[in-house]
Amino acid sequence: MNTDELRAFQREILGGIPANLPAAFPRSEDVSHAPVRKDILSPAEKELALRNALRYFPAETHAVLAPEFAQELREYGRIYMYRLRPSQPVKARPISAYPAKCDQAASIMLMIQNNLDPAVAQHPEELITYGGNGGVFQNWAQYRLTMQYLSQMTEEQTLAMYSGHPMGLFPSHKDAPRVVVTNGMVIPNYSKPDDWERMNAMGVSQYGQMTAGSYMYIGPQGIVHGTTITVLNAVRMNDKTGSGPAGKLFVTAGLGGMSGAQPKAGNIAGVVSVTAEVNSDAAHKRHEQGWVDHVIEDVEELVLQVRASVEAKEAVSYAYLGNVVDVWEAFDRAELFVDLGSDQTSLHNPWAGGYYPAGLSFEASNKMMASDPDAFADHVKESLRRHADAVNKHTARGTYFFDYGNAFLLEASRSGADIMNTDGTGFRYPSYVQDIMGPMCFDYGFGPFRWVCASGEAADLELTDRIACEVLEDLKKEAPAEIQQQMDDNIRWIKGAQANRLVVGSQARILYADALGRMKIAKAFNDAIAADRLAGPVILGRDHHDVSGTDSPFRETSNIYDGSAFTADMAVQNFAGDAFRGATWISLHNGGGVGWGEVVNGGFGMLIDGSADAERRLTSMLHWDVNNGIARRSWARNEGAEWAIQRAMDQEPLLKVTLPAHAADDVIAEALK
Ligand SMILES: NC(=O)c1ccc[n+]([C@@H]2O[C@H](COP(=O)([O-])OP(=O)(O)OC[C@H]3O[C@@H](n4cnc5c(N)ncnc54)[C@H](O)[C@@H]3O)[C@@H](O)[C@H]2O)c1
DSSP, X not given: OOHHHHHHHHHHHHHOSXXXXXXXXXXXXXXXXXXXXXXXXXXXHHHHHHHHHHTTSOGXXXXXXXXXXXXXXXXXXXXXXXXXXXXSOOSOOOGGGSOOSSHXXXXXXXXXXXXXXXXXXXXXXXXXXXXXXXXXXXXHHHHHHHHHHHHHOOTXXXXXXXXXXXXXXXXXXXXXXXXXXXXXXXXXXXXXXXXXXXXXXXXSOOXXXXXXXXXXXXXXHHHHHHHHHHHHHHHHHTOTTSOOSTTOEEEEEOOSTTGGGHHHHHHHHXXXXXEEESOHHHXXXXXXXXXXXXXXXXXXXXXXXXXXXXXXXXXXXXXXXXXXXXXXXXXXXXXXXXXXXXXXSOTTSTTTTSOOOTTSOHHHHHHHHHHOHHHHHHHHHHHHHHHHHHHHHHHHTTOEEOBOSSSHHHHHHHTTOSOBOTTSSSXXXXXXXXXXXXXXXXXGTOXXXXXXXXXXXXXXXXXXXXXXXXXXXXXXXXXXXXXXXXXXXXXXXXXXHHHHTOOOSSSEEEEEEOHHHHHHHHHHHHHHHHTTOXXXXXXXXXXXSSTTTEEOTTTTTTTOOSSGXXXXXXXXXXXXXXXXXXXXXXXXXXXXXXXXXXXXXXXXXXXEOSSHHHHHHHHHHHHHHHHHHHHHHHHXXXXXXXXXXXHHHHHOTTOOOOOOXXXXXXXXXXXXX
């Protein structure tokens, strides 16, 4: 790294919010920007928003900043403080580049930088990492102040982060988390989408999504793995004749942050896939990256090409540049049989750009959602009704349709679509967690463990891949039949990981593993650091979309059937339990994939440096971080989880979990007569 650039970067971090304001400079033209947010604040609330923004700055600068911030609020619906964007490139530099007093703080800086890297983040200048509204900070003053606090922090302090706002450094101790993050935690009665719009516009709350506000996003690779596992298992589940994936057709939508992984997963699974995308930039970006094979703009042409590929049993992916509703309707007219169907439009955010309604162009939608939000919402609802009708026609012919955790069924039902089951007690279609992820992965403790090599060296990632693979191959020898398929899939994934070239930003890897696998892999990394086989420490983490971290009745906990799917004790317990077992940072969020008010989720980051302390922490925390959720899933009488928690108790005598007794159907029926 160029030493002048490094010095300038460090100077800027140490300087926090500069005493002399940097000159104002316009938003960049060559990066994607967040949609203009709706004008929701009353005049009194606008005043508050402005006062709130100005409290980061000395009074003598207010005359300059007040009109500028007022203009941002008018023009974009938020105050991002564009003037405060850093002058040095925002990217994950090696851990040694950060001006910090402890490595733990430097590791958090590294991950913040990664989440805001323009190569990684969706709307980098609005500090949005993914999902349209998943923020790391609400404005650039918060970024600067947080980085400065991290540069000053010792191992006797903890930084409290309130929805992007650094409340300050508080005395703590070396085993405490260095940072405690909460995002969007609001009083439950004030958790409707407009409450987010209002509080976010006033600068007092933010939507942290899952790994955005918790600094644990690692680019699209995280999602490629999860999506591959889902599509692979969906194909296996529906392969009643044993003919395999060849010639099976998968139809879905979305080529955005996470959804962009679908065609790649389709290719890996060996099917023909069609992914509709209304945004030409998003579709072409995925095509240029080689994530989708062909882009087609004419729906009739699409029908012809897809039919030919199905007949030729090709593993190929098509992007349709247009609305997904048009694809479902055209395939119905053409009587083209669809084996698997889903949807990954951003319906967790239906009114502000997550879902583009059929019959309205992309450009017209973008205008209308800001200028006439009520009319836009009506278009969305009508489109969802049409969307569901078209899907229903296909499923009547045998298509297996599943909700991809994007709140499609939830929002379609709220729009009055014909999507409920016959007795009206639930949805007509399962979520991918109900049928696939839950019973096959989460109940057994398998989830998206991940790590980042803090040296920034590709050689470190390569060695950690090899170490992880060796650990899994060892574990597989003794693994019971129930988890053999999982072990096989993950060994194959890690063996192909280097060839798949999935690294964007930091040197990161994802791997589905259970509690034992995560602990053994992490310990092997710690040993390799101690033995100087790795050039630097390793940051452990996971997606929040996991066994224990997330309570989300329409997604992660949708396969919990004891009535507790709408409780959030598990996620909160997980956050608290990780905190005192050694996490370097922890986070708890309202929001996440399914929408504000619909989910509580949390996660952690942990720096391991080869020390005995690191080994103690990783063993204690990873064990809890997985087994907490298995215990809850077992208490809900999920068969796989009952098996998995018994196995965990056999392995660890200090673990004693309350197990459920099963009441016989006839006893219940008789008692309720
Ligand atoms: N991939 C996963 O494993 C996974 C898991 C759980 C949930 N999700 C959910 O999937 C959704 C998508 O995530 P993302 O990060 O890709 O979001 P994103 O906003 O980056 O991408 C969604 C894409 O859908 C496109 N789109 C919207 N409406 C459309 C329409 N009617 N027809 C065609 N294209 C349309 C948008 O232009 C956008 O590019 C989110 O709600 C997320 O929470 C994904």
